[in-house]
Amino acid sequence: MAGIYIHIPFCKQACHYCNFHFSTSLAMKNDFTAALLKEISLRADYLENELVETIYFGGGTPSLLAEGEILEILQSIREHFKIDAAAEITLEANPDDVDPPKLACWKNAGINRLSLGVQSFFGEDLLWMNRAHDEKQAVRSVLDAQSAGLDNISIDLIYGLPDMTDERWKKNTTTAVSLGVPHLSCYALTVEPKTALQKKIKLGKMPDIVQEDQARQFLEGIQWLEESGYQQYEISNFALRGKRSRHNSAYWQSGKYLGLGPSAHSFNGTTRQWNVAHNARYIRSLNQNELCFEIETLKPADRLNEYIMTSLRTMEGLDLQYVLRTFGPEKKNLLEKNASRYISADQMTGNDEKLILTRAGKLFADGISAALFFE
Numbered sequence: 001m002a003g004i005y006i007h008i009p010f011c012k013q014a015c016h017y018c019n020f021h022f023s024t025s026l027a028m029k030n031d032f033t034a035a036l037l038k039e040i041s042l043r044a045d046y047l048e049n050e051l052v053e054t055i056y057f058g059g060g061t062p063s064l065l066a067e068g069e070i071l072e073i074l075q076s077i078r079e080h081f082k083i084d085a086a087a088e089i090t091l092e093a094n095p096d097d098v099d100p101p102k103l104a105c106w107k108n109a110g111i112n113r114l115s116l117g118v119q120s121f122f123g124e125d126l127l128w129m130n131r132a133h134d135e136k137q138a139v140r141s142v143l144d145a146q147s148a149g150l151d152n153i154s155i156d157l158i159y160g161l162p163d164m165t166d167e168r169w170k171k172n173t174t175t176a177v178s179l180g181v182p183h184l185s186c187y188a189l190t191v192e193p194k195t196a197l198q199k200k201i202k203l204g205k206m207p208d209i210v211q212e213d214q215a216r217q218f219l220e221g222i223q224w225l226e227e228s229g230y231q232q233y234e235i236s237n238f239a240l241r242g243k244r245s246r247h248n249s250a251y252w253q254s255g256k257y258l259g260l261g262p263s264a265h266s267f268n269g270t271t272r273q274w275n276v277a278h279n280a281r282y283i284r285s286l287n288q289n290e291l292c293f294e295i296e297t298l299k300p301a302d303r304l305n306e307y308i309m310t311s312l313r314t315m316e317g318l319d320l321q322y323v324l325r326t327f328g329p330e331k332k333n334l335l336e337k338n339a340s341r342y343i344s345a346d347q348m349t350g351n352d353e354k355l356i357l358t359r360a361g362k363l364f365a366d367g368i369s370a371a372l373f374f375e
């Protein structure tokens, strides 16, 4: 079982908090699509003919692609890889790009899941984040997608903005729930290096985030969404029964995936590689029939650390028997020993089979994982 990720490196405008790879100039979009089609053919062997069960258009803003481009990319992927007839095929879309004709084309091309970059249902939050859509488009995009029969929808929401009250955060979650969206990804606002947000905070033009507010809103969000029937199956992800993201779940289970497009990462079980995060260099290299990436071979300790980090974020937790089978008894025993202080602190539950973070432990997931890492 394998997945394919396609990175579309263009956006209409730069959201203040974003540090993903993208360009706000669309001048290279046609050349990019041609290069991407070339990359698909050059990397046809990467997944060794394994069945591809998920395809994910991420970015950037994939909904900026013309409908014909999405169709062409998917056709090429189908020609070069073995795609499961029931594959989950997700397109990330921004609400301002969503309209009934586009939805019909996306559906026609084979898209069967949408991830909508809503972020907030409040106009002032969207302005603050420098999003390209407004609150009406946020709701409209969900309703239009549902009317088009694309109702396997995930929406992204951001909490912990400096002036976001708990009431406003609650209203965002209840609006998503009342719209009948089966999947939500909820992220705390983070101040990433070299973003407009970081600069504005440094210059005193925007207030800094308040960690305590974010922690409280994280816990409130879990409670409200669980009361509404959503399972927090991963720290930032909530789904109604049967509506988990299959693509992201495969990442968290160390599944193989091929990443296409500038900055995209690939993993085949033993090596990780990442494409150049530069649109012009990506295009130039593929024009010469050459791939442009860096690669590292993962040592057993790297693989184990990645497993610790991703598995502890999931509701199933870390499988100690898997660690025993894959990395040996010494690693399993040491992990259990090191985890005991988090169990005593009620940040984790554990037995011979599993280590699972409690709600309190989820607040410190990154720190706990890092403390359990092996050299």
Ligand code: SF4
Residues within 6 Å of the ligand: 010, 011, 012, 013, 014, 015, 018, 019, 020, 022, 059, 060, 061, 094, 117
């Ligand atoms: S639309 Fe998405 S990728 Fe583009 S700048 Fe905003 S957050 Fe970043």
